Amino acid sequence: MAVTEPRRAGPRTANLAAVLRALRTGPLSRTQLAARCGIAKSAVPGLLSELAERGLVRPAGVLPGNGRPSRLVELHGEDAYALALGIEADRLSALVTDLSGRVLAERAEAVDVAGLGLQRGMDELARLARAVLPGPPAGVAISVPGLVDPAAAVLRFAPALRWRDAEIAGLMAARLAVPADAVAVDNDANLGALAESVAGTGTELFYLGGGTAVGGGFVSGGTILRGARGFAGEVGHIAVDPSGERCSCGRTGCLATKANLAALLRAAAAPGDPLHDPAPGVEGRVALLKDRVRRGDQRAVTAVHELGVALGIALSTVVDVLDPDVIVLGGYFAELGEWLVEPVRVELAARPLGQARVVPSALGLKAPLRGAASLAAERLFANLALAEEATV
Amino acid sequence: MAVTEPRRAGPRTANLAAVLRALRTGPLSRTQLAARCGIAKSAVPGLLSELAERGLVRPAGVLPGNGRPSRLVELHGEDAYALALGIEADRLSALVTDLSGRVLAERAEAVDVAGLGLQRGMDELARLARAVLPGPPAGVAISVPGLVDPAAAVLRFAPALRWRDAEIAGLMAARLAVPADAVAVDNDANLGALAESVAGTGTELFYLGGGTAVGGGFVSGGTILRGARGFAGEVGHIAVDPSGERCSCGRTGCLATKANLAALLRAAAAPGDPLHDPAPGVEGRVALLKDRVRRGDQRAVTAVHELGVALGIALSTVVDVLDPDVIVLGGYFAELGEWLVEPVRVELAARPLGQARVVPSALGLKAPLRGAASLAAERLFANLALAEEATV
Numbered sequence: 094m095a096v097t098e099p100r101r102a103g104p105r106t107a108n109l110a111a112v113l114r115a116l117r118t119g120p121l122s123r124t125q126l127a128a129r130c131g132i133a134k135s136a137v138p139g140l141l142s143e144l145a146e147r148g149l150v151r152p153a154g155v156l157p158g159n160g161r162p163s164r165l166v167e168l169h170g171e172d173a174y175a176l177a178l179g180i181e182a183d184r185l186s187a188l189v190t191d192l193s194g195r196v197l198a199e200r201a202e203a204v205d206v207a208g209l210g211l212q213r214g215m216d217e218l219a220r221l222a223r224a225v226l227p228g229p230p231a232g233v234a235i236s237v238p239g240l241v242d243p244a245a246a247v248l249r250f251a252p253a254l255r256w257r258d259a260e261i262a263g264l265m266a267a268r269l270a271v272p273a274d275a276v277a278v279d280n281d282a283n284l285g286a287l288a289e290s291v292a293g294t295g296t297e298l299f300y301l302g303g304g305t306a307v308g309g310g311f312v313s314g315g316t317i318l319r320g321a322r323g324f325a326g327e328v329g330h331i332a333v334d335p336s337g338e339r340c341s342c343g344r345t346g347c348l349a350t351k352a353n354l355a356a357l358l359r360a361a362a363a364p365g366d367p368l369h370d371p372a373p374g375v376e377g378r379v380a381l382l383k384d385r386v387r388r389g390d391q392r393a394v395t396a397v398h399e400l401g402v403a404l405g406i407a408l409s410t411v412v413d414v415l416d417p418d419v420i421v422l423g424g425y426f427a428e429l430g431e432w433l434v435e436p437v438r439v440e441l442a443a444r445p446l447g448q449a450r451v452v453p454s455a456l457g458l459k460a461p462l463r464g465a466a467s468l469a470a471e472r473l474f475a476n477l478a479l480a481e482e483a484t485v
Numbered sequence: 486m487a488v489t490e491p492r493r494a495g496p497r498t499a500n501l502a503a504v505l506r507a508l509r510t511g512p513l514s515r516t517q518l519a520a521r522c523g524i525a526k527s528a529v530p531g532l533l534s535e536l537a538e539r540g541l542v543r544p545a546g547v548l549p550g551n552g553r554p555s556r557l558v559e560l561h562g563e564d565a566y567a568l569a570l571g572i573e574a575d576r577l578s579a580l581v582t583d584l585s586g587r588v589l590a591e592r593a594e595a596v597d598v599a600g601l602g603l604q605r606g607m608d609e610l611a612r613l614a615r616a617v618l619p620g621p622p623a624g625v626a627i628s629v630p631g632l633v634d635p636a637a638a639v640l641r642f643a644p645a646l647r648w649r650d651a652e653i654a655g656l657m658a659a660r661l662a663v664p665a666d667a668v669a670v671d672n673d674a675n676l677g678a679l680a681e682s683v684a685g686t687g688t689e690l691f692y693l694g695g696g697t698a699v700g701g702g703f704v705s706g707g708t709i710l711r712g713a714r715g716f717a718g719e720v721g722h723i724a725v726d727p728s729g730e731r732c733s734c735g736r737t738g739c740l741a742t743k744a745n746l747a748a749l750l751r752a753a754a755a756p757g758d759p760l761h762d763p764a765p766g767v768e769g770r771v772a773l774l775k776d777r778v779r780r781g782d783q784r785a786v787t788a789v790h791e792l793g794v795a796l797g798i799a800l801s802t803v804v805d806v807l808d809p810d811v812i813v814l815g816g817y818f819a820e821l822g823e824w825l826v827e828p829v830r831v832e833l834a835a836r837p838l839g840q841a842r843v844v845p846s847a848l849g850l851k852a853p854l855r856g857a858a859s860l861a862a863e864r865l866f867a868n869l870a871l872a873e874e875a876t877v
Contacts (some may be wrong), residue, residue: 174538239836297713318705321689324838327805335727342837405724409592413719414701414806416712445734446632446716 105140109130109478112140113149113168117194117470120153122163141166148174149192149477168192175473177465178218178231178265179281180237182253182305183374185214185460189230194470197372198225203374207254214254215261215383219268230269232473234262234277236284236461238304244325246278249323253305275476277468282326283317284464285423286310288456291467296421299411301328301404301456302424302461304375307352311415330405337353348407351400354425357381361396379425386432394432401433405440412441412449423454423461430454497532500524504532505541505560509586509862512545514555519820533558541565541584541869561583562732567865568622569857570610570657571673572629574599574645574697575766577606578854579613581622586862590617595766599646600709606646609654611660622661626669628676628853630696634715638670641715645697667868669860674718675709676856677815678702681849683859687811691803692846693706693796694816694853696767699744703807723799740799745794745819750774753788768850771817778824786824793825797832804833804841815846815853822846 097169111130115121122228123141127134129333144150145166169321179186179201186201202221218235228294239251262276270278279287287299300310305422309320309326318325329349337346350356354375357415361382368381385393408420415449426433430453437451454460507513515533519526536542537558545559562584571578571593578593594613598606614622631643638654654668661668671679678692682704701718703710710717721741722734729738729858730748742748746767753774754760760773778786800812816818818825822845829843846852 119514295713311806313710318710318807319685320705321841323810325806325808327838329837330805330838331802332724343835396664410723411804411806413722414703414717415710416714416719416801417711443735444722446719446722449713449732 104477106478108136108140109144110474111435112137112144112313113192113474114471115479116150116166116168117192118168120165122156122165124163124298126166131471147477152441160386164243164261172228173473174226174228174230174232175224175232175469176226177462177469178222178233178235179462179465180206180214180218180235180254181281181375182238182317183371185218185221187218187225188462188466189225189227190466190470192473194466196466197227200225202435211256211259211264215264215268218322219265221266222269230450230469230473231275232267232269232277232280232469233265233271233275234465234468234472236281236310236465237261237278238281238306240322240324240327241278241280241283243277243279243319244323246273246276248278251260254316264362272476275472279317279465280308280310280323280326280425281461282308283312283319283454283464284468285454285460286312286421286464287317287467288325288460289421289423289454292456294421294455295417295450297415297417298421299326299408299415299417299449300421300423300460301408301426303410303422303426304350304424305353305355306401307349311417328407328411331410332378333403333406344396345428346412348403351403354378357396357400360399361385361393364393375425376428379428386429397429397432399434401436402440405435405437407442408437408451409444413444413446417449417454419450421452421454423456424458427454427457427460449473451456497720498540498867498870500528501532501536502866504529504536505584505866505869508542508558508865509584512557512559514548514553518558520598521812539869548698562786564620564868565865565869566618566620566622567858567861568618568626568661569854569861570614570627571854571857572598572606572610572623572646573629573673573767574630575615575763576584579610579617579856580858581617581619582858586858588858589619592617598801603646603648603651603656604619604653607660612650612655612711614657614661620710622663622668622861622865623709623868624669624861624863625657625661625663625667626676626857626860626864627657627670628673628857629653630669630673630698630712631698632716632719633670633672633675634669634712635669636715638665638668640670645801651875655657667864669864671709671857671860672700672702672718673713674700674815675702675711675855676860677846677848677852678704678718678856679709679859680812680852680856681813681815681846683856684848686813686847687842688846689807689809690811691718691800691807691809691841692813692815692852693803693818695744695814696816697730697745697747699741701803708727720799720803723802725795725798740795743795746770747790749788752791753759753777753785755784767817768820771820775820778821789821790825790828792821793828794832796825797803797829798827800843805836805838809841811842813844815848816850819846819849819852 115129123137149170151169153165156163168364173192177188188199240249250257264272282302330347334346338350340347499682507521516528541562543561545557548555565584569580632641640651658665674694701720724739784819802873
């Protein structure tokens, strides 16, 4: 390690972080840790001593066996917090976990984020974070509904918020008085995909999230595919209806014109219908729509079915390009899963290579925040390991 | 290492392979090797002794410096051969490199592979391989024009050859008397993408190859994205023309209906035109077409331009989903690059996120075979390292 670059991770840091990560699933022996982390067994005691000195691991009894009993260790660090934050057009949310991933606190508030603007929006989010945090966070991740350049940790564009080139990570780091590199920022659909991947839903997993806009994220073997600029996974401008509406991009019949919630509700109910009142928020309005579909309201049934067909046409292309093992319908699409999954499957089956499981997200509207919690935990592990290495 | 699984790679094997790989770029010191391979400097001498005992590395003078001069090592192993093989509908090709990547021999033959069928086609390919090999190969990779399940090393379907579920790796291993796991098989577009990535053309690189069919491959950070079944990168069934031809998949206006060479030539010349004679092969027919476009033959000019527009429409979707930094037009598209690149760029620019460099493949029709050579070298390194570990 070059002493002039104290925050650059060396191999020892990577091993410390790997040990912390492995222990997240529960107590392990030294032999188990060596195997899980792919490190030499002789290196494990030294790593554990360092982590124990910092109060991050502790003894956890013995593993009974045929020969010599194995001593177990477990995560300790009750004061090491990971913070996940979510920004949506009409809602802010926060979730705190400890080192082991246990949820310590969770809170969401209805806030007109777009109306507040960037600085006041971030003020509100920081206030919510402080309200749930028991102490300073060592890892933070923020889910945003827009295109994120992960290298620069900058939100390039969030149409629903009307934010452009917003340095979200720096703004939140200043408000929470943590180092800027303790804060990660990512696209909500990428994080939805990560959450479903961590939950074991699939290994080559495409997540399609519906909300005020439609967005996609792909996780391959546990890693988010971000692309060259962080924009991978966008599907809103795949053509799904040559005779459809004009899209804001200037083309005709893009998925974006059909898959956003407002468009679905316009198709589902006549002008003036209570469904068009934005007051109940995304959840409330989708609940109303669901109720009508359940009752057999023909216009609502047709609108949801046609949305499913449009999603299926776009997803057929996604399957050709990415070959996922599973497609997860997230956001408000998850709420409508019982009517959307089938038309999507039919469209996929019509293509020569269109094979992939299609499931609604079990995490529903919370998937992006859960993914942010995973990402925040990774930052937490990396930062704890780094802090340790600097003292060696 | 479990002695019951002698061919499973342990950490030491990975390090030995990493040392061999790093030395491919030229002689290095021990310090440089440790840094390049991400291994402890103290581990390097032991790894080099093992490789030297096997005759795979040798001293290569000293690196002059301020302090103590650093001793350099380089690859040796003149008898360690990597074999790349290419199967196309009308051609077989073979290329042999040594450990350092130097091309020792290369040969191609016009063969009606589809007419021969699987067993006789593989006989011919093995004959060609033996004709160029100076000795037994330690790593082999085969490029095929079809969908490959990389886990099973099986060619699932190659329409141009009419081969289905063909166990290419096993068939070639038997013919060359090498272990089956010394032989890799991959899709030609995946290998084209790998070759361009190794050549430094881009880091998030999408390769679109034109031939009897159209196929795509994506390399992200040096790794081929294969998807769940090995089918990732397929773009032939993206809709590019709602009023176009009926596709074999049952839909209308798929890219596949426009981008295959026969379709392009039908658009470029009237029935009965000499362009429709298959005898000159892909290269010869494309050369004839190129000549007409150069001379300003209006029908040929229009056909090539319209192909560019169709490629651009399909690639717009690819850019949205994968966000590559570069798109490489390969196969016969590379030969027509000076007329195809511009319409592709125009289509990309019409999309909100459509930014990516577009270049013709500098490796032209040879890109897949070059990619196979890279993959064969990886097999070579892995096998040499494994053989070594087994003797420790």
